[in-house]
Amino acid sequence: MLRAGVVKRATTLADGRELLYFDDPGTTLGPERAIDSRVLDARGETATMRLDVLSGDWITVAANRQNRVMMPSADADPLAPQSATNPSEIPSLYDVAVFENRSPSFGPALADALDGAPAASNPPRGLDDLEALGLGRTRTSVGRCEVVCFSPEHTGSFGTQSVTRARTVIEAWADRTAALSSLPGIEQVFPFENRGEAIGVTLPHPHGQIYAYPYVTPRTTRVLESIERTGADLFSRILEFEQRSERVVLRGEHWTAFVPFAARWPLEVHLMPHRHVADLAETTDAERDELAPLYLRLLRGVDALYDTPTPYIAAWHQAPVRRGRDSVRLHLQLTSPRRAADKLKFLAGSEAAMGAWAAEVAPEQGAARLRAAVESIPEVRA
Known part of the structure; x- marks a missing residue:
């Protein structure tokens, strides 16, 4: 249950990915949100993990991430609210928005093919399976990757937000941690923010991410x-x-x-x-x-x-x-x-x-x- 007067509104994007709006307490936004009317390609196949037998680490091979948007201008920001000239990922003006990543390292398929995602052909078979060592071992990278937009503004970071907005983001993190932890096949949930081009950030929009892993991370x-x-x-x-x-x-x-x-x-x-x-x-x-x-x-x-x-x-x-x-x-x-x-x-x-x-x-x-x-x-x- 959300606290501090934050309200969650759930919908889906044109290709079936989940989109969640988290409204600030006392928001000026109305309850109705626009429908995503874009024509999008079907969701791609889930990435594959390969085992590094020397370390026991699972390495995800996600070639779909090669074509991500790199530092777009404000009028082409994929995390801004959609406009007549910018068919972005979020149809409506928002306070905080969370949606499934279009180019995920994990997912979109879970072991039971939730939300119409393609079924995982070779999912992990529990932690004992993932911890076994062997040459040439592969598994489907089941899981979920979400984007957390802190603001509709084109630039900024968590630190540039108001206390009210920061509190809404914290509610979103807590809500998503609980929800993702309950999904089948998920072993760990990780919210994070990358900030700055020196870190490898590809979008200046104030945002973070949440990864839901099918294993316990090496760290x-x-x-x-x-x-x-x-x-x-x-x-x-x-x-x-x-x-x-x-x-x-x-x-x-x-x-x-x-x-x-x-x-x-x-x-x-x-x-x-x-x-x-x-x-x-x-x-x-x-x-x-x-x-x-x-x-x-x-x-x-x-x-x-x-x-x-x-x-x-x-x-x-x-x-x-x-x-x-x-x-x-x-x-x-x-x-x-x-x-x-x-x-x-x-x-x-x-x-x-x-x-x-x-x-x-x-x-x-x-x-x-x-x-x-x-x-x-x-x-x-x-």
Whole structure:
């Protein structure tokens, strides 16, 4: 159930993909939305996953993503509301909109061929099947990829939104986390925002994405292994350790932002709830109410570090659907390769090939700079 006065309205696009409108509380938009009258090709076949037997990682081969739109002008923005000259993905003016990606890495087919999508010919057969090693193993990339539009405006990011709009997006994230987690074949749900061309963003429109994976991701698998070796209260101990350090950037009643002890990136900050919650769907009204302005202030502090907006990946790590629910804690990991106003960190041989990182910025130094930047930002109010 949606909270904070947010209203969800469901419809479908011309090719059968789901489109959801999330209306702000007190929205000026009416309840009726235009029908998508475009003539679109049928949805393509689902991508295929191949197993890397050396690492145990599944690699999706999604050739349909080669032809994505690259940095269009405002009058050709595929995430803007449709107009007479722009046959975009969203038929009506909106506050927040969520729809199935037209060029997904996972899906559109699920194991039971929901919503008329083509049936998966070789779906995963559970986690035990996906964890088995062997040469030449393939599976259909069942799952779902969604686009989350934070605003109908052509440019911006999450950090440029109002508190009310940020709260609506948080409701959308929580709603979609619960809905996608309940779909057959889904093992983990990941909301994230890519910001900036240096990250590889292809659209300037303020938006993020949500991936629903058919497996537990490699990063989370490593976290589960660490929890097994050190104890189920690992995240609680991490939070207590960081809160006692000089690396805290921002702290509220329900959330703490900190630069982690072993930060890899020149700019890296984590945001963690004070109590254990497995995902955004488990957060309370009070936690969501505080998260909206606190997260906005953190992002605006990131942008206050330099004269131009900073590229970043904002990744909401959530517990898998069926594993580690009592031990893997929801947390945000925001990372940027920007190490100076005009310099980026590139992953060279040791880091890219071997995963052996070398940090150029001491975490304490990075925390001090970011904390000062955040403190320069007035408290964000509705």
